[in-house]
Amino acid sequence: MRHTARCLSIIAxxxxxxxxxxxxxxxxxxxxxxxxxxxxxxxxxxxxxxxxDQWVGTGFGLGGRVSIALTHDGFVKxxxxxxxxxxxxxxxxxxxxxxxxxPRFPNYCYGYGYYGSADFIQxxxxxxxxxxxxxxxxxxxxxxxxxxxxxxNYPCNxxxxxxxxxxxxxxxxxxxxxxxxxxxxxxxxxxVSLTMRLGYPDLLTIGVSFFL
Numbered sequence: 001m002r003h004t005a006r007c008l009s010i011i012a013x014x015x016x017x018x019x020x021x022x023x024x025x026x027x028x029x030x031x032x033x034x035x036x037x038x039x040x041x042x043x044x045x046x047x048x049x050x051x052x053d054q055w056v057g058t059g060f061g062l063g064g065r066v067s068i069a070l071t072h073d074g075f076v077k078x079x080x081x082x083x084x085x086x087x088x089x090x091x092x093x094x095x096x097x098x099x100x101x102x103p104r105f106p107n108y109c110y111g112y113g114y115y116g117s118a119d120f121i122q123x124x125x126x127x128x129x130x131x132x133x134x135x136x137x138x139x140x141x142x143x144x145x146x147x148x149x150x151x152x153n154y155p156c157n158x159x160x161x162x163x164x165x166x167x168x169x170x171x172x173x174x175x176x177x178x179x180x181x182x183x184x185x186x187x188x189x190x191x192v193s194l195t196m197r198l199g200y201p202d203l204l205t206i207g208v209s210f211f212l
Contacts, residue, residue, distance in 0.1 A: 030080050036072070036138070039069055039212055040212060041068055041069070042066070042084065042210070043065075044064060044067070044207050044208070044209040045062075046063055046195070048062065048204065049204045050092040050120070055094045060092065061092035064090075065086050065088040067085065067087075070083045070085055074131075079131070082132075083129055083130070084128040084130070086125070086142060088124045088125075088126075089123055090122045090124070091122075092203075093117070096153065118152045121149045122149075122201065124144060125144050127143055129142075135187075139185075143179070143180050146177060148174065148177065149173070150174070179199065179201060181199030190211065193209045
C-alpha cells in the first residue's frame with residue numbers, strides 16, 4: 001500500500017506538470033503582474049494520504065488550510081505572483097498489522113514484525129508563494145515548519161501482554177520539524193479551485209479551495 005500511494009502521488013504530480021505547461025503556452029497570464037483573483041483568505045478542506053517516516057505503512061486522513069494573503073504582487077514584480085501565510089491541521093491514521101506471535105510465548109500478543117496503529121496530528125505553518133501560470137492554472141511552493149503529535153496504540157500493560165517498555169514505548173510524543181510542499185490549482189472560477197500538494201512530511205493532499 002505504501003508503494004501504491006507513492007506511485008499514485010507521482011502520477012498525479014506528473015499529470016499536473018504535463019498539463020500546466022500546455023495550459024501556460026495558451027496565454028501569457030504569467031507575464032501580467034496582478035492579473036489574478038484578489039482575495040483575503042483561502043479556505044481549503046482536503047483529504048490526504050501519508051507515508052511519514054514517523055510510522056510504518058500508509059496513513060489516510062483529513063485536514064485543512066487557512067491561507068491569508070499578504071500581497072498580490074509577490075517577490076518578483078515582473079511576473080504574476082502573490083504571497084500568503086498558511087496555517088493548517090492534518091490528521092492521519094495508520095493501521096497496525098496485528099500480532100505476529102512468537103511460538104515460545106503463545107499467550108502474548110507480540111513478536112517479530114509487530115507494530116500497532118497510530119494517529120498523527122500535524123500543524124503546518126508555511127509561507128505560500130503562488131505563481132499564476134495560465135488563465136485557469138496556478139502553482140505554489142510552501143516552505144515552513146510543522147508541529148506534530150503522535151498517539152500510539154500499542155496493546156501492552158494488560159493481562160497477557162508485555163510491558164509497554166518492550167516496544168520502547170513510553171507515551172505519546174510531540175515534535176517540531178521542517179516542512180516543504182509544492183502544489184497546483186485548477187481554478188474553476190475566481191472563487192473556487194481544485195487544489196493538490198505533495199511534500200515533506202511525506203504527504204499528498206487533494207481538496208477544494210474557496211477564495212474569500
